[in-house]
Amino acid sequence: MHFNRCEVEIIIFLEINRTNQEEIRLKSIHDLNTTAGSYEEDLEFDFTQDLDWNYFWIFCGLVGAVILSVIVTILGFFKFSMTIGVNIHDAMFSSLVRSPVKFFDENPSGTPSILNF
Numbered sequence: 001m002h003f004n005r006c007e008v009e010i011i012i013f014l015e016i017n018r019t020n021q022e023e024i025r026l027k028s029i030h031d032l033n034t035t036a037g038s039y040e041e042d043l044e045f046d047f048t049q050d051l052d053w054n055y056f057w058i059f060c061g062l063v064g065a066v067i068l069s070v071i072v073t074i075l076g077f078f079k080f081s082m083t084i085g086v087n088i089h090d091a092m093f094s095s096l097v098r099s100p101v102k103f104f105d106e107n108p109s110g111t112p113s114i115l116n117f
Helices: 005-043 053-098 101-106
Strands: none
16 A cells, blocks of 8 residues: 555644544543542541541530520529619609699590690
């Protein structure tokens, strides 16, 4: 068989291209096998082995402190509000009891005249 120069160059180019493609395919298969192997090794790794539990307990302590401070704040606000409410109620009731009877005679209940200044 006799090939001219152009045909030979095309044959060489195709052979080089086929070889490069084969090398790329083999490299990608090798990379997949390598990656799969390291992935399996990662799955078998015990993550608790290198974990520093001090950070976990510090975090739990901080969260507990925040929860405790919120509860103390809520209870303090409740006690403060109840004390103020009881004091205001007692002051209004004592003012009402000490008021003269004449006020109630002049302003019968059910009339809004006390609200009109």
